[in-house]
Amino acid sequence: MKTVSLFIPCLVDLFLPRIGEATYRLLARLGVRCLYHPEQTCCGQPAINAGYTREARLAAKHFIDVFGDDEVIVSPSGSCVCTVKTHYPELLANEPSWRERAEALAPRIYELSQYIVDVLGVSDCGARYDGKIAYHESCHILRGLGVSTQPKKLLSCVREAKLVPLRGAETCCGFGGEFANRYPEISAAMVQEKCENYLASGADLLLLGEPGCLINIGGYLSRHCPDRKVMHLAQFLAADGRGEL
Numbered sequence: 001m002k003t004v005s006l007f008i009p010c011l012v013d014l015f016l017p018r019i020g021e022a023t024y025r026l027l028a029r030l031g032v033r034c035l036y037h038p039e040q041t042c043c044g045q046p047a048i049n050a051g052y053t054r055e056a057r058l059a060a061k062h063f064i065d066v067f068g069d070d071e072v073i074v075s076p077s078g079s080c081v082c083t084v085k086t087h088y089p090e091l092l093a094n095e096p097s098w099r100e101r102a103e104a105l106a107p108r109i110y111e112l113s114q115y116i117v118d119v120l121g122v123s124d125c126g127a128r129y130d131g132k133i134a135y136h137e138s139c140h141i142l143r144g145l146g147v148s149t150q151p152k153k154l155l156s157c158v159r160e161a162k163l164v165p166l167r168g169a170e171t172c173c174g175f176g177g178e179f180a181n182r183y184p185e186i187s188a189a190m191v192q193e194k195c196e197n198y199l200a201s202g203a204d205l206l207l208l209g210e211p212g213c214l215i216n217i218g219g220y221l222s223r224h225c226p227d228r229k230v231m232h233l234a235q236f237l238a239a240d241g242r243g244e245l
Helices: 010-014 017-029 045-050 053-067 078-091 096-108 112-119 139-144 149-156 178-182 184-201 211-224 233-238
Strands: 002-006 032-036 073-075 109-111 128-135 159-163 205-208 229-232
Touching: 002 017, 010 017, 010 211, 017 032, 017 112, 017 233, 045 053, 045 078, 045 178, 053 078, 053 096, 073 078, 073 112, 078 096, 078 109, 078 139, 096 109, 109 112, 112 149, 112 233, 128 149, 128 184, 149 159, 149 233, 178 184, 184 211, 205 211, 205 233, 211 229, 229 233
Parallel strands: 002 032, 002 073, 073 109, 128 159, 128 205, 205 229
Antiparallel strands: none
């Protein structure tokens, strides 16, 4: 039996705990033993984005201390995985011992769909959904990690579901953490366009792998199209498409 350490990011822990629970259930169904370090905290991504480099270094060092001895780390947030893999070595570049530890950790952390497809070699998770689904390509998952075929491979194997094209699937939804706060008008226009493309696709459900995108898109839909839903990939696959946000 394979064993992984779960990294559950802040947004999931505080606002979307069902994504963390679904991640655990899904991996357990696939025969993976999951460990959880209760002392884990934020990866430091918000601090990095806001320019608080000192605080970000402290968060990075704590993360490395907590997860440094784990063979494999899996997370349902591509942006947090990208932070650890890409930004930690840069953030700690002037501290050789910490940089080495960051570089050693980087190859051992995976976004959820990436781990399931590339490491476990699984494409069919046993999920079922009678309807049309579309997939939004979150920026950090697509551009930061180069993960695109993996989630779509998992979705294409969902029984009875029809995966339909989404116009502008690779276009940012406008969240971007600090971006949405600093440029709310631009962010609002971007998420409106994303949701209009979703409605035009004819899909019953929009799926994605990034908690931040889910909060942004889900917020717009709840205000303007409450009958349409967006769901994290982990929930969809773990609950056979019947989970709720």
